[in-house]
Amino acid sequence: KAGVTQTPRYLIKTRGQQVTLSCSPISGHRSVSWYQQTPGQGLQFLFEYFSETQRNKGNFPGRFSGRQFSNSRSEMNVSTLELGDSALYLCASSLDRGGANSPLHFGNGTRLTVT
């Protein structure tokens, strides 16, 4: 079974631009969660989608948004990029709501650098 696939692997953007990251979950998984990982803040929860609905949202500004498609693939978008948005963005999928009793399966992440 293929794992969680995130594209692109690396991305360099300029301040003020916007970016879209993509995540394909494990086949059969209906929940997709997004996390931001930085050296200073560690892993921070962005949001979770389940059956195309946002079920949970972390404490991030409205510049961060996401969506999930009917095939469970998910995208996250960051508008008006800031230098502080430079991070590793991790996507994780699970059968059910992430964390409850359905462990998360992570992709290898997208490394976003904002210059």
Add this chain to the structure above:
Amino acid sequence: AQSVTQLDSQVPVFEEAPVELRCNYSSSVSVYLFWYVQYPNQGLQLLLKYLSGSTLVKGINGFEAEFNKSQTSFHLRKPSVHISDTAEYFCSVSAGGGADGLTFGKGTHLIIQP
């Protein structure tokens, strides 16, 4: 609200020695607990999980962890480490049936010295 504290940001250990990575959590409701490992330039991989039942849980790669409700701890142990265990380890908690999502600790960097 739930929180996780990993007391050590870095733990150096000699190869074949035992290791314990400490994790304490805070939650007002029942919890599910997890340990994840992250190798360089990769995502996180589940090591083990505690959902209910026996407080001693065994995971992959020879790791085990013990859930201690009275001390609100979930420490990770391995009796003999290998150079390949060098990685970042994250403790995480999901409380209230997962309604608040998964909260991660800051991570512990395990450094294996030959």
